[in-house]
Amino acid sequence: MTRIGVVGAAGRMGRNLMQAALDAPQAELTAAVDRPGSSLIGSDAGELLGQGRLGIAIGDDLAAVRDDFDVLIDFTLPDATADNLAACAAAGRPVVIGTTGHSEAQKAAIREQAASLPIVFAPNYSAGVTLMFRLIETAAQALGEDYDPEVIEAHHRHKVDAPSGTAVRLGEVLAQATGRDLEQDAVYGRQGHTGERDPRAIGFETIRAGDIVGEHTVMLAGSGERIEIGHKASSRMTFANGAVRAALWLADQKPGLYDMEDVLGLRAATS
Numbered sequence: 001m002t003r004i005g006v007v008g009a010a011g012r013m014g015r016n017l018m019q020a021a022l023d024a025p026q027a028e029l030t031a032a033v034d035r036p037g038s039s040l041i042g043s044d045a046g047e048l049l050g051q052g053r054l055g056i057a058i059g060d061d062l063a064a065v066r067d068d069f070d071v072l073i074d075f076t077l078p079d080a081t082a083d084n085l086a087a088c089a090a091a092g093r094p095v096v097i098g099t100t101g102h103s104e105a106q107k108a109a110i111r112e113q114a115a116s117l118p119i120v121f122a123p124n125y126s127a128g129v130t131l132m133f134r135l136i137e138t139a140a141q142a143l144g145e146d147y148d149p150e151v152i153e154a155h156h157r158h159k160v161d162a163p164s165g166t167a168v169r170l171g172e173v174l175a176q177a178t179g180r181d182l183e184q185d186a187v188y189g190r191q192g193h194t195g196e197r198d199p200r201a202i203g204f205e206t207i208r209a210g211d212i213v214g215e216h217t218v219m220l221a222g223s224g225e226r227i228e229i230g231h232k233a234s235s236r237m238t239f240a241n242g243a244v245r246a247a248l249w250l251a252d253q254k255p256g257l258y259d260m261e262d263v264l265g266l267r268a269a270t271s
C-alpha cells in the first residue's frame with residue numbers, strides 16, 4: 001500500500017483526489033492539508049466527502065504530517081508549490097504536482113528540485129489528454145507549415161489561470177513539431193484590426209463559463225480542409241484517478257522530473 005497525502009484537500013480537485021485515493025486498492029489516504037485560515041481546517045476528510053468519519057483531520061501544516069504519507073499530491077496554487085516541495089524534500093517524499101499556472105522561474109525551481117526528488121509534473125492527468133499530445137505531434141509533423149495551428153480551451157468560471165496549463169502544453173507540442181517558437185509565435189486572443197494571420201502564429205482562444213470541467217481542441221486548418229483533435233473532460237475524477245495512478249507509480253522511481261507520458265509508459269514504448 002502507498003500512503004497518499006493531499007494538499008489543497010478542501011478544493012474542487014482536492015476532494016476528488018481524496019476520493020480517488022480512497023477508491024484505489026493500492027492506495028491509502030493518510031494525510032490531508034489545506035491553507036492556514038481555511039474554514040475547513042480541522043474537518044474530518046471522510047465527513048467532507050460525505051462518507052462518515054475517517055479519522056483524518058484536514059491540517060494546515062504540511063511539514064507537521066510529512067511522516068504520515070509516502071507520496072504527496074499537490075493541486076493548490078502556483079505560489080504554494082515551492083514550499084510544498086521543500087517540506088517534502090526534507091523527508092524525501094515524492095510529489096505529484098497538478099497545480100497549473102506557474103511562471104517560468106517557478107517551473108525552473110521545480111526542475112531544480114527534481115534533481116534530488118522524484119516529481120511528476122503534468123498539466124493534465126487524464127489518459128485521454130496525454131494521448132492527445134501524441135496525436136497532435138503526429139498530425140502537426142505530417143501536415144507541416146501550410147496548416148495553421150489554433151488551440152481552443154474552455155473551463156469553469158472559477159479557474160484563475162489562462163490559457164490552461166494543458167493549452168500551453170499543446171502549444172509547446174505544436175511549436176516543437178513545426179519548428180515554431182512558442183514565446184515569440186503565440187497569439188493570445190484577437191481583437192480589432194489585427195491584420196492577416198501571421199503564418200508562424202500559434203493561436204490561443206480561452207473560454208471561461210459556468211461549470212465546464214475542461215475542454216481542449218486543436219485545429220490545424222489548411223486550404224480546403226481542416227482537422228480538429230479534441231478532448232472533453234466530464235468529471236474531475238478522471239484527473240484525480242490519473243494523479244493517484246501517478247502517485248503509485250512515482251513511489252518506486254528515482255529522483256527526476258516525470259510527466260504523465262512516463263506514468264502511462266508512452267515514452268518508454270516509443271523512444
Ligand code: NAD
Pocket residue numbers: 007008009010011012013014033034035036038075076077078079080097098099100101122123124125126239
Ligand atoms: P480550488 O481553488 O478549488 O482548490 C485549491 C485548494 O488549494 C483550495 O482549497 C485552497 O485553499 C488550497 N490552497 C491554496 N494555497 C494553499 C497553500 N499554500 N497550502 C495548502 N493549500 C492551499 O482549485 P481546483 O479547481 O481544485 O484547482 C487547483 C489547481 O489544480 C489549479 O491550478 C488547476 O488549474 C489545477 N488542475 C490541474 C489538473 C491536472 O490534471 N493537472 C486538473 C484540474 C485542475
